[in-house]
Amino acid sequence: MTLDTVLARIDDQLPQALDRLMDLLRIPSISTDPAFKPDCARAADWLVADLQSLGFDASARPTPGHPMVVAHGGTGGPHLLFYGHYDVQPVDPLSLWDRDPFDPELQDSPKGKVIRARGASDDKGQLMTFLEALRAWKAVHGALPCRLTIFLEGEEESGSPSLIPFLKGNADELKAEIALICDTGLFQDTAPAIVTMLRGLLGEELTLRAATKDLHSGMYGGAAQNPIRVLSRILAGMHDATGRITIPQFYDGVSELPDAIRSQWQALAFDHARFLGDVGLSVPAGEQDRTPLEMIWSRPTAEINGIWGGYTGDGFKTVLPAEAHAKVSFRLVGDQDPEALRRHFRAWVEAQLPADCSVEWKAHGNSPAGVMAIDNPAFEAARAALGEEWGRAAAYVGCGGSIPIAGYFKTYLGMDAMLLGFGRDDDQIHSPNEKYDLECFHKGIRSWARLLAKLA
Amino acid sequence: MTLDTVLARIDDQLPQALDRLMDLLRIPSISTDPAFKPDCARAADWLVADLQSLGFDASARPTPGHPMVVAHGGTGGPHLLFYGHYDVQPVDPLSLWDRDPFDPELQDSPKGKVIRARGASDDKGQLMTFLEALRAWKAVHGALPCRLTIFLEGEEESGSPSLIPFLKGNADELKAEIALICDTGLFQDTAPAIVTMLRGLLGEELTLRAATKDLHSGMYGGAAQNPIRVLSRILAGMHDATGRITIPQFYDGVSELPDAIRSQWQALAFDHARFLGDVGLSVPAGEQDRTPLEMIWSRPTAEINGIWGGYTGDGFKTVLPAEAHAKVSFRLVGDQDPEALRRHFRAWVEAQLPADCSVEWKAHGNSPAGVMAIDNPAFEAARAALGEEWGRAAAYVGCGGSIPIAGYFKTYLGMDAMLLGFGRDDDQIHSPNEKYDLECFHKGIRSWARLLAKLA
Numbered sequence: 022m023t024l025d026t027v028l029a030r031i032d033d034q035l036p037q038a039l040d041r042l043m044d045l046l047r048i049p050s051i052s053t054d055p056a057f058k059p060d061c062a063r064a065a066d067w068l069v070a071d072l073q074s075l076g077f078d079a080s081a082r083p084t085p086g087h088p089m090v091v092a093h094g095g096t097g098g099p100h101l102l103f104y105g106h107y108d109v110q111p112v113d114p115l116s117l118w119d120r121d122p123f124d125p126e127l128q129d130s131p132k133g134k135v136i137r138a139r140g141a142s143d144d145k146g147q148l149m150t151f152l153e154a155l156r157a158w159k160a161v162h163g164a165l166p167c168r169l170t171i172f173l174e175g176e177e178e179s180g181s182p183s184l185i186p187f188l189k190g191n192a193d194e195l196k197a198e199i200a201l202i203c204d205t206g207l208f209q210d211t212a213p214a215i216v217t218m219l220r221g222l223l224g225e226e227l228t229l230r231a232a233t234k235d236l237h238s239g240m241y242g243g244a245a246q247n248p249i250r251v252l253s254r255i256l257a258g259m260h261d262a263t264g265r266i267t268i269p270q271f272y273d274g275v276s277e278l279p280d281a282i283r284s285q286w287q288a289l290a291f292d293h294a295r296f297l298g299d300v301g302l303s304v305p306a307g308e309q310d311r312t313p314l315e316m317i318w319s320r321p322t323a324e325i326n327g328i329w330g331g332y333t334g335d336g337f338k339t340v341l342p343a344e345a346h347a348k349v350s351f352r353l354v355g356d357q358d359p360e361a362l363r364r365h366f367r368a369w370v371e372a373q374l375p376a377d378c379s380v381e382w383k384a385h386g387n388s389p390a391g392v393m394a395i396d397n398p399a400f401e402a403a404r405a406a407l408g409e410e411w412g413r414a415a416a417y418v419g420c421g422g423s424i425p426i427a428g429y430f431k432t433y434l435g436m437d438a439m440l441l442g443f444g445r446d447d448d449q450i451h452s453p454n455e456k457y458d459l460e461c462f463h464k465g466i467r468s469w470a471r472l473l474a475k476l477a
Numbered sequence: 478m479t480l481d482t483v484l485a486r487i488d489d490q491l492p493q494a495l496d497r498l499m500d501l502l503r504i505p506s507i508s509t510d511p512a513f514k515p516d517c518a519r520a521a522d523w524l525v526a527d528l529q530s531l532g533f534d535a536s537a538r539p540t541p542g543h544p545m546v547v548a549h550g551g552t553g554g555p556h557l558l559f560y561g562h563y564d565v566q567p568v569d570p571l572s573l574w575d576r577d578p579f580d581p582e583l584q585d586s587p588k589g590k591v592i593r594a595r596g597a598s599d600d601k602g603q604l605m606t607f608l609e610a611l612r613a614w615k616a617v618h619g620a621l622p623c624r625l626t627i628f629l630e631g632e633e634e635s636g637s638p639s640l641i642p643f644l645k646g647n648a649d650e651l652k653a654e655i656a657l658i659c660d661t662g663l664f665q666d667t668a669p670a671i672v673t674m675l676r677g678l679l680g681e682e683l684t685l686r687a688a689t690k691d692l693h694s695g696m697y698g699g700a701a702q703n704p705i706r707v708l709s710r711i712l713a714g715m716h717d718a719t720g721r722i723t724i725p726q727f728y729d730g731v732s733e734l735p736d737a738i739r740s741q742w743q744a745l746a747f748d749h750a751r752f753l754g755d756v757g758l759s760v761p762a763g764e765q766d767r768t769p770l771e772m773i774w775s776r777p778t779a780e781i782n783g784i785w786g787g788y789t790g791d792g793f794k795t796v797l798p799a800e801a802h803a804k805v806s807f808r809l810v811g812d813q814d815p816e817a818l819r820r821h822f823r824a825w826v827e828a829q830l831p832a833d834c835s836v837e838w839k840a841h842g843n844s845p846a847g848v849m850a851i852d853n854p855a856f857e858a859a860r861a862a863l864g865e866e867w868g869r870a871a872a873y874v875g876c877g878g879s880i881p882i883a884g885y886f887k888t889y890l891g892m893d894a895m896l897l898g899f900g901r902d903d904d905q906i907h908s909p910n911e912k913y914d915l916e917c918f919h920k921g922i923r924s925w926a927r928l929l930a931k932l933a
Contacts, residue, residue, distance in 0.1 A: 220695065224793045233757035238780050239676065239878025242808050243763040243772035245756065249781040250716070257713035260706070300701065301689035304832035307699040316699035324694050325705040326796050327787035332804060337680045337841040339806050340782050348788060350795050352698050376760035385793040422695025 052108035084183035087175030098167025105148025106177035150465030206444030213407035221353035224385025274356030318419020359387035508564035540639035543631030554623030561604025562633035606921035662900030669863035677809030680841025730812030774875025815843035
């Protein structure tokens, strides 16, 4: 079988693949610091050259920030887009690193060999898994497996300021049948995982006002409205005794988990006790009829992220403040509409205001949940390929946070995305001593080869 | 009648009484600022000399701070102690004064003549009403009306640091049958009033903790306990829908207002709409079956004076904080026991903590309510005297705040106190352009003469 030949080639060439990754890791492409702008350009050029060596028509495309690497190659089969990012996080505090963050080294660790360097896991090591799979494929087959577009960003760690304009300006060129995004991890370090649900986010800030000035509680206490009390009462009412959110129409667009996904999640045997115990907790605080995994992956939330009002310094002041404030956010799932929810939340708060109280709103960000199109056959192909490589069934998992790129591909290119990656929880991304397990790099490359064999 | 002679003497000698008050007002006895320490001593000496001119055995008694003026004189009748304070508030911002705060002047105003100077109302003008009444009495009768102790403090505006030690160290010397305290005002500027109820105060600060560190709401939102949510829920539960406080045993020691007092308060025709409207409010926020006057004078409160937790800066951060904080205070009435309430409050909060949450307490001040002994015949005598002078029934009123001296006299000397005074709401005490109405000074002196005639 030719796949076996490709996999054997990957195994055989692992030292050379590692050398190439080391070369890329030596370039300090910190996107947020203008001092490293030339290094970002150098990393982009390095990738362009590498892609050209694979037969791609590749170029570094200028933006107001750092360049986008775009490459086209291959013919036939499905048209796939691969996304990764070549920029990395800053390295401070440098004193906490065991060695120069940009002098990569293969090190022994209790759990096996690790590649130690800034960007080893996030995202240079991960993006190179795909390129190395293509390299082996081409060496065996003499050609790329199918029509491919490679899209590598250089501003992911600094807010992606150029991304949306670039997607809009190059939509026809970039649109493919599906985007493969390699910037996520294994599930609990062992199980291959495809992220199919990303929670959205809605942020709101409110200021409640009552009296025209701060009052003395000796003079007015009892008779005057206290906006902290009103704010507490309203916010306390966001959840009922079972943890369910009480805002009207809040659950519009929230679906129950499909049985197939639920059974996959159960098979993951998520260690709820460890998940909570790691941060000093023991009892899940969300909806009582849900597991913690459901709570963080598939259920929406309402959280108070900040609250303040009255006297907060040392000592005591018997003030009845004129105003009180809170920042509230909602994690969204399924088809929840952020702007509709904003309206419902505001109306719900305003309906509860007592006489003499007013509210002022400040809108913070909103993004809908990301729900991947798992009916796209690439998903089941990926699940099979990953399961074969890792010897363990791959699962469709959720992600409690946001990875905006998947939503942007959908919004601006009308393209589905599939997120899979090989990071581990202890990779120390964004922290000192970042690493990527050699096993993850190796099996990551092999995983992509298996998937390409199925898709091509 | 000799009282008429005394009153006539007061009327006749008003210009001289005013001159004496002006002399005292020229001394900048700001107790909180060490630069004015010699001035405080000078004010004490001025009063000692004036009391000696009335035949008192008077002296300025040293303390670690400013001197206490103590004087004894007269014989027979009840032994009365009179309390006032000769120190004044600072004058900043000086630019807001229309003239030198220590260059007193009798000015015309739309409402009549006013004495303009720092301390004119608080408390030099008020304390001189009593001394001028004694002066007129002595001029007519040749002797003081009864056995008298005069006790004038010089640190009232700076926290009275020497007061309790001085009371303890001189209890036998200072104890009298009743203390007359002249540091309060007329009711709504017109009705003579005797303060018989002062609310007490209990302060508590609490920190709720859940996870061992701040968490990201993408990673943990829904599953992890949010201490702001817990704090809001608990604090929101301090009041039920009718405004009643729900803490168990909270109302222990709270009595209903006696009918006699209630009818006096009704007769005061308190302008609730103006009271609330002055600060932009219209609906009383306390217990729904109480009037605002009851709420602030005779009912206990639970107030959140400060709350903080999570991210409170600009923008937004989707943090689930590890802790949340609040400062809570209770205004106490009747026989409520502050330390018992502290225990009840803490137990009530702790019983509501969910799993994984802990609370840390910081105790702030506590003082019981002051309830004057209106069965002491001096009270009805004062009510009659005041009613005769002001042409309007005098009322027993409450005071929502604290005037600690009355409680100290009770605690350290076992002596009841009666608070009455002649200030008006627009006297600007503690503010620029303080004044005392000449009418208040004049009728205040006459009020004391009438009361002394009844008590002697």
